[in-house]
Amino acid sequence: MTATGSGLPFGIDFGGSGIKGAPVDLTEGAFAADRVRIDTPSPSTPDSVAKVFVQLLSSFDDSDGPIGVTVPGVVKRGVVRSAANIDKHWVGEDADRLFTEATGRDVHVVNDADAAGLAEVRYGAAKGRRGLVIVTTLGTGIGSALVYDGVLVPNSELGHLEIDGHDAEKRAASSVREREDLSWHDWAKRLTTYYRKLEQLFSPELFVVGGGVSKKADEFLPLVDIETEIIPAKLRNAAGIVGAALYATESNA
Numbered sequence: 001m002t003a004t005g006s007g008l009p010f011g012i013d014f015g016g017s018g019i020k021g022a023p024v025d026l027t028e029g030a031f032a033a034d035r036v037r038i039d040t041p042s043p044s045t046p047d048s049v050a051k052v053f054v055q056l057l058s059s060f061d062d063s064d065g066p067i068g069v070t071v072p073g074v075v076k077r078g079v080v081r082s083a084a085n086i087d088k089h090w091v092g093e094d095a096d097r098l099f100t101e102a103t104g105r106d107v108h109v110v111n112d113a114d115a116a117g118l119a120e121v122r123y124g125a126a127k128g129r130r131g132l133v134i135v136t137t138l139g140t141g142i143g144s145a146l147v148y149d150g151v152l153v154p155n156s157e158l159g160h161l162e163i164d165g166h167d168a169e170k171r172a173a174s175s176v177r178e179r180e181d182l183s184w185h186d187w188a189k190r191l192t193t194y195y196r197k198l199e200q201l202f203s204p205e206l207f208v209v210g211g212g213v214s215k216k217a218d219e220f221l222p223l224v225d226i227e228t229e230i231i232p233a234k235l236r237n238a239a240g241i242v243g244a245a246l247y248a249t250e251s252n253a
C-alpha cells in the first residue's frame, strides 16, 4: 500500500497499452506517490476497463478525493462521444456514471489531450502564457487542446482536420512516422503542413507539443517550418494524470 494522505485527487490515464494512475498534489502539479501501471485489457470495453480502475485504486487505500480519468475520445458531460482509436463500445457510454458506480468515488472523465493541455498551461510549458495556446499530443492519433487565457475550450479534435483529403492524424501522428519508417525530416514536412493549417485557422500565440515522442523534440521540432513559437511539453507522461486530477477537482468547485 502507498500512503497518500486523505483528500488528494487521483488521476487515471487510460491509454491504448497501459492504464496508469497516481494521487496528485495540485499545489506542485506532481504525483504525490509513485504511479501504478496496469496493462490495458483487450478488448478494452468499458466494463473491463472499470475493473482495472478498481484494481489500480486498491493500491492507494487512503486516497479518497475526486478521480479524473482521461479518455482518448470526445467527452460531453461525462458521456463518451467518439472512439477513433479505442473499442467502439465506448461511444454513448456514460463513463462518469459507470466509473462512479464501479469505484464508489466521485469520477469525472475528460478527453486525454484536454487533460494534458490543462496540465501544461497550469504547471508546464505554457505556464503563465496568455492568449490562445494550442497543445497537441502526437501519439497513436493526434490530440488537441485549445486553451485561451487559461480557460479550456474542450473537445477541439484538431487531429481530425481534413488536409489534402486526409484525416490529419492518419498522415502526421507519431504512430504513422513509426509505421511508415519516416525520417525525422520527412515527418517534419508533414508536421509543417499540419501546424501551418492550424496557424491559418487559429493564429495562436503558442503551440505546445506533447506525447511520448516529445522527449525527442530536438530531432524534429527545429525542422517544423512555421511562424508561431512551438515548444515541447514539460510534464511528459505525467500530463494526463495531473490534468485529469485537476479537472476532477475543478469540476467539483
Ligand code: BGC
Residues within 6 Å of the ligand: 071, 072, 073, 074, 082, 084, 085, 111, 112, 113, 114, 137, 139, 140, 141, 142, 143, 144, 157, 159, 169
Ligand atoms: C481522438 C481524440 C484524442 C486523440 C489522442 C484522436 O483520435 O479523436 O479524442 O484526443 O486521438 O488520443
